[in-house]
Amino acid sequence: MYYELENFYGSHRNYVKSRSYYQLRGITGKSISDCSPIKENEDISTTLKNLNNVLLDKDADANPCGLIAKYLFTDTYTLAKSGTPVSIDDSKISHSVDRNSRFKRPSNYKDIQWHDTEDEHLMVWFQTDVFSNFIKLYGKVGTDLEAGTQYSLTIDNKFTISGADIKKYVYFSEANAFGGNNIVFGVIYLAGSGVFFLLALV
Template identity: 35%
Template sequence: MQVVELVDKYDGECVTANDKVGFIQDTKTDKACTRTITVPKPMKGPIQVYYQLENFYQNHRRYVKSRSDKQLRSKEFSSVVKTCDPEAISEGGAPIVPCGLIAWSLFNDTFTFSVNKKTVQVNKKNIAWSSDRTIKFGSDVFPENFQKGGLIGGGQLNEKLPLSEQEDLIVWMRTAALPTFRKLYGRIETDIMASDEISVVIQNNYNTYSFGGTKALVLSTTSWIGGKNNFIGFAYVAIGTISLLIALAFVGLNMVKPRTLGDPCYLSWNKENPDYVQ
């Protein structure tokens, strides 16, 4: 089955001011933005909804270390925050749960979809790995003092839900290895036909403008081997090309300076070999 993928970069289109950083930091400005996407080919559900960020280094050493896995697993370790600087302790001196820069920078743009002017729901259940939900994030750990300081980093959390049920956070905290990455936002369970118009109301809240990052909305179908992945194809071509060049180099070396196969003078027990040492 052919994978159909739609990518819409909206960070530049959803800003109504020249000062993009000032616009995104203004809490009084309505940041709603409507985008229209025409579907070129039929898309069979479930359709994966991703957000894509570029120039965001989740693999930065300080960023990756700024979390407390013990705190995420159990309320017994809620005060274990020594690895979470600078988002470890609230202004009142109490520990922040979840602490650290990764949780603090949680992505908080939202997307509302309609197809041909009919509202379409996005299923946000089971978007995180089941092992993360059941093992890494505790069902007895609830947010405390989160995003309560003077500088707000990203999304808010529901203080009435345990971390094991807050899947947007769980998905976000599985850090990406590359500066351009996608994370699953949800799934549209219905089919979308060719030439249908998808209208997306975007709440453009997340500040990528301060560091020159970009944001995109991605809709993609999947096949039995997953979604579209150009990296694997490029990797196969690159490794195949390198292997071919190495093979040609060895062939050339053998033609220029051949070595007789099975020459016994190279064996250590051949005492006639002048290099042999008793």
């Protein structure tokens, strides 16, 4: 199961650079100047709460900080068959190197974080894309979807950016060891490879 965004320009230099690698690895107390302009809790929200649902100090360092974190994709999906929930497994949707070393919680993460840095959806989101239209893995449906059977998908629409013309889509694709069985992915990767090959020749 994937989600797609259109007209989200996540390759802008200021956006891509706006993160703290130390902080994402669970190291606190370091400068978060790289997160500019989103460095303090109030830069994300004036009513930001920690993972214990307690209001955070507006002047304290945002954790996670930066533009990528501020515009984190937060829509959630619930799939059901005839009213019975169908499980969506969101474990191991990120790269193993992200899970094992690049994203770690500080010891007091529930007190200082507004979003868990070991959340794999966050790890996937931090893999920024070159193009303004992109697809990201959301999860794996826990059972085969039966042809001719009616399913319902409930979307909790949390991801909105005021004034932006961003379009959102959901895809289901049969996957194997090599990824999704979807020609769109192949076309995107081949086109991207061609662009970089031509740039290398210049």
